[in-house]
Amino acid sequence: MTEAASADTRARVVALARTWLGTPYHHQASVRGAGADCLGLLRGVYAALYGAEPEAPPPYTPSWAEDRGAETLRDAAARHLVPLAPAAAEPGDVLLFRWRDRLPAKHCGILVAPSVMIHAYDGHAVVETWIPPGWARRIAYAFRFPEPLPEPLPESPR
Known part of the structure; x- marks a missing residue:
């Protein structure tokens, strides 16, 4: 799964993300x-897209990025998604946010339209919301889901 997702797959990502709207925020x-x-x-x-989670994350605190000082979220995304320039992000792509200069990225969302994303909002729920300029300036990385592998063809009877 190294080929970047097609427009159809990115549309499916948006549709899948929307099924999470209203899910209460709960850490981890x-x-x-x-x-x-x-x-x-x-x-x-x-x-939902690939049939299994990419990896099990280790336990993490709300301040994990500051505590570790490593780009843990970026590195995990790079293991399973296709990196791209933030300016090239399209609906269905993943955005990673860095809240302070020189600190690691620690928040993510899924772009669903220009300047609109779905993300889990701390203390609230999974929401679809406009990306205000202050947040847009904090986009540090962007990734695209890989294109799912086609289903194998059934074996023909012998």
């Missing part, structure tokens, strides 16, 4: 309708 969770944080939303959409 990834259960549609019951609870999710920003990473949980991304994990859930990935699992």
Whole structure:
């Protein structure tokens, strides 16, 4: 799965992300309708698209990015998604946000339209919202889901 997703697959990502709208915010969770944080939303959409989560994340605190000082979120995204320039992001792509200069990215969302994303909003729920200029300036990385592999053809009877 290294080829970047087609427009049809990106549209499916947007549709899958919208099924998570209203899911309550719950740190470290990834259960549609019951609870999710920003990473949980991304994990859930990935699992719906490919049949399984890409990897099990280790336990993490709300301040994990500051505590570690490493680009953990970016590195995990790079293992399973296709990197692209933030300016090239299209609906269905993943955005990673860095809240302060020189600190790692620690929040993610899925772009669903120009300047609109779906993300898990701390203390609230999974929401579809406009990306205000202050947030747009904090986009540090963008990634595209890989194109799912085609289903194998059934074996013909012998």
